Amino acid sequence: MADNLVIVESPTKAKTISKMLGSRYKVVATVGHLRDLPKSKIGVDIENNFEPQYINVRGRAPKINELKKQAKAAKKVYLATDPDREGEAISWHLAYLLGLDIEEANRVEFKEITKDFVKHSIKNPRKIDMQLVNAQQARRVLDRIVGYKLSPILWKKIKNGLSAGRVQSVALKLICDREEEIRNFVPEEYWSIEALFNKSNIDFKSAYYGELVDGKEKRTNRITDSKSAEAIIKGLDANKFEIFDIEKKSRRKNPFMPFTTSTLQQEANKRLNFSTSKTMSVAQQLYEGVDIGKEGTVGLISYMRTDSTRLSSAIVGEAKNYIVSNYGEKYSNGGRTFEKKKAGSQDAHEAVRPSSIYRDPKSLKKYLSKDQIALYEMIWNRTVASQMKQAIYEVTTVKFNSNDRLFRTSGNIMKFDGFMKIWTTAEKQSELPEFKIGEVLKPKKIEKNQHFTKSKARYTEASLVKALEEDGIGRPSTYSSIIKNLLSRAYVELENKQFVPTQIGENVNSLLAKHFSEIVNEEFTAKMERGLDDIVDEKTDWKKLISDFYSGFEVLLDKAIKDSGDYKIEDVVLDEKCPECGKNLVEKTGRNGKFIGCSGFPECKYTKSIIIGTGVECPKCGHEIVEKISKRGKLFYGCSNYPSCDYASWNKPTGERCPKCNDLLTRKKNRYGDFIVCNNENCDFEKPNK
Numbered sequence: 001m002a003d004n005l006v007i008v009e010s011p012t013k014a015k016t017i018s019k020m021l022g023s024r025y026k027v028v029a030t031v032g033h034l035r036d037l038p039k040s041k042i043g044v045d046i047e048n049n050f051e052p053q054y055i056n057v058r059g060r061a062p063k064i065n066e067l068k069k070q071a072k073a074a075k076k077v078y079l080a081t082d083p084d085r086e087g088e089a090i091s092w093h094l095a096y097l098l099g100l101d102i103e104e105a106n107r108v109e110f111k112e113i114t115k116d117f118v119k120h121s122i123k124n125p126r127k128i129d130m131q132l133v134n135a136q137q138a139r140r141v142l143d144r145i146v147g148y149k150l151s152p153i154l155w156k157k158i159k160n161g162l163s164a165g166r167v168q169s170v171a172l173k174l175i176c177d178r179e180e181e182i183r184n185f186v187p188e189e190y191w192s193i194e195a196l197f198n199k200s201n202i203d204f205k206s207a208y209y210g211e212l213v214d215g216k217e218k219r220t221n222r223i224t225d226s227k228s229a230e231a232i233i234k235g236l237d238a239n240k241f242e243i244f245d246i247e248k249k250s251r252r253k254n255p256f257m258p259f260t261t262s263t264l265q266q267e268a269n270k271r272l273n274f275s276t277s278k279t280m281s282v283a284q285q286l287y288e289g290v291d292i293g294k295e296g297t298v299g300l301i302s303y304m305r306t307d308s309t310r311l312s313s314a315i316v317g318e319a320k321n322y323i324v325s326n327y328g329e330k331y332s333n334g335g336r337t338f339e340k341k342k343a344g345s346q347d348a349h350e351a352v353r354p355s356s357i358y359r360d361p362k363s364l365k366k367y368l369s370k371d372q373i374a375l376y377e378m379i380w381n382r383t384v385a386s387q388m389k390q391a392i393y394e395v396t397t398v399k400f401n402s403n404d405r406l407f408r409t410s411g412n413i414m415k416f417d418g419f420m421k422i423w424t425t426a427e428k429q430s431e432l433p434e435f436k437i438g439e440v441l442k443p444k445k446i447e448k449n450q451h452f453t454k455s456k457a458r459y460t461e462a463s464l465v466k467a468l469e470e471d472g473i474g475r476p477s478t479y480s481s482i483i484k485n486l487l488s489r490a491y492v493e494l495e496n497k498q499f500v501p502t503q504i505g506e507n508v509n510s511l512l513a514k515h516f517s518e519i520v521n522e523e524f525t526a527k528m529e530r531g532l533d534d535i536v537d538e539k540t541d542w543k544k545l546i547s548d549f550y551s552g553f554e555v556l557l558d559k560a561i562k563d564s565g566d567y568k569i570e571d572v573v574l575d576e577k578c579p580e581c582g583k584n585l586v587e588k589t590g591r592n593g594k595f596i597g598c599s600g601f602p603e604c605k606y607t608k609s610i611i612i613g614t615g616v617e618c619p620k621c622g623h624e625i626v627e628k629i630s631k632r633g634k635l636f637y638g639c640s641n642y643p644s645c646d647y648a649s650w651n652k653p654t655g656e657r658c659p660k661c662n663d664l665l666t667r668k669k670n671r672y673g674d675f676i677v678c679n680n681e682n683c684d685f686e687k688p689n690k
Contacts, residue, residue, distance in 0.1 A: 006080050008027060008110075012289060015027075035093040036055070037144055049547070083303050085135055085136040089132070105125040107126050112299050114355045131538055137542060146165065171486060172505055175459055190451050191448055196445040204411075211405055238402075246437060247397045256423065258351035260476060261304060276479050299355055315357060357384060361377035385420075385422050414429055457498065465483075507569055571588055578598040624639075651677065652667045661680050663683060666678075
């Protein structure tokens with residue numbers, strides 16, 4: 001038997017760490033929670049100062065007994081659960097189950113899983129931080145009270161099986177509020193006027209922006225109709241656009257800071273099309289360890305649940321050496337560690353960064369999966385780029401005068417790429433020809449264009465995560481579960497990667513907004529989050545925080561129960577009988593969208609899919625391609641002849657064939673535009689979707 005027992009949460013992490021510590025240490029995994037609030041009841045003694053009523057998780061007795069036996073035989077037990085509030089609470093529960101003294105220094109944190117860091121952490125254990133534990137207990141109890149008290153109201157007034165969450169309900173409110181804004185938005189007409197030129201074989205446009213009045217520039221108000229635009233054009237001298245001002249400025253673009261959990265989720269959604277849950281899953285794999293050949297299994301990134309942009313001096317030093325060696329001294333900014341930006345336990349961590357800069361993506365590509373290398377490369381690039389110099393642009397602004405009507409054009413040329421050597425952005429360069437003051441140009445064409453103001457866009461996963469963080473709602477580590485819950489409970493749907501509230505979601509939001517607006521709002525939720533931070537900083541007692549919340553919440557509950565408003569959602573009854581029991585079939589909404597089920601549920605569990613065709617023939621067998629939902633709830637397009645035919649595509653087929661390889665063409669939309677691309681991954685055909 002080994003002298004020391006190290007307890008972690010994940011079997012993968014246990015395997016990785018075991019190889020690093022050697023035979024004197026036995027590393028085991030809890031494989032999930034062992035002690036928690038019961039599922040069958042609220043599990044909080046409200047009358048007894050909100051005391052949590054923890055129980056051993058059902059079915060985990062064998063694991064608990066195994067750990068007790070191993071702990072009793074070991075000389076020293078190390079609690080090495082995740083280095084965050086939840087991990088601290090799990091270690092506290094483990095100490096209770098195993099009879100360990102919480103005053104003993106037996107808690108270790110692996111903020112990265114590399115041999116040096118793991119050994120350093122084992123040599124420097126600390127006591128369990130009860131302030132972190134209490135902050136997590138407060139969050140758990142608050143969420144349990146809200147969920148268990150609100151959900152029955154939703155069942156009674158809207159539909160059975162619904163649930164409410166303290167932070168989830170605020171996220172739903174953001175989505176519903178945005179949808180209401182879009183519905184109520186009234187577009188306003190406006191017009192632009194542009195002169196099109198060509199000089200030195202360079203095409204460029206110049207936009208009308210104002211007039212010269214008494215020798216001074218005066219910006220014109222928005223042009224609201226075609227008649228006004230035409231009047232301005234008629235007042236121009238179409239043969240004489242005289243240059244009266246040329247301004248050249250140097251513009252510097254700063255490198256982006258290293259990733260926090262939130263910015264990692266946002267960027268992975270935008271660049272890699274990863275959902276927040278997928279980002280966290282792949283990041284967990286990189287953190288826990290991957291076999292990279294001669295080095296063995298090693299954690300490739302630091303812990304991925306963090307609010308900090310801070311980097312260690314060691315990583316900054318590695319980055320500087322790498323930059324100087326590979327790109328030259330002129331690219332290094334000399335090193336910047338980024339001091340922690342705010343108080344809070346998770347800010348004690350570093351940013352999400354590689355465990356070693358010297359493990360560049362190219363050297364790891366053959367060891368990692370497609371998703372792993374994509375996310376790792378993004379993290380590595382962002383970290384290294386943060387240690388590089390600014391990009392420098394020369395911005396040229398040229399102004400034209402035609403009968404005292406003023407036009408302006410600008411060009412943007414990169415003079416030094418700096419950090420953009422490895423961190424590319426969507427920013428475009430635009431070259432202008434050389435000009436002289438007093439030079440006269442004749443436009444090829446002068447045109448007016450009609451426009452309409454647009455409403456705010458619906459939230460995407462990236463923009464919702466950004467809004468939640470900016471408003472101080474929840475923790476970045478919880479965002480993926482919040483979004484997953486909203487989708488699985490059919491409160492929202494994803495259309496073109498944007499969140500659209502369902503009728504169920506809108507009814508839930510309406511009821512909560514009417515009766516719990518004091519609690520289910522951004523300001524209150526952010527205030528509660530600050531309260532949880534205050535527990536960590538020993539500024540408030542955790543049970544007092546809950547008591548203060550509940551005194552107001554209880555009053556609102558009583559009012560909501562008495563509400564006689566109509567929020568009911570009824571299943572749509574179809575003129576079709578169930579083939580198994582003869583009752584009417586109904587249209588239902590589940591975690592993967594709409595489906596048809598028996599009205600006799602739960603006695604009869606008959607279901608069938610709602611098939612939406614595309615009208616496009618499968619290139620393999622000729623059957624129709626239809627919309628389908630993956631096990632993870634994502635929309636894709638597959639052959640209706642499955643499983644006999646396995647043709648599938650994430651993008652919607654157009655019905656056209658690729659001119660290069662004859663596979664089907666599909667429509668692909670991303671933040672760079674709307675494109676027609678070939679479904680064959682080995683074919684590079686692409687064109688804009690006009």
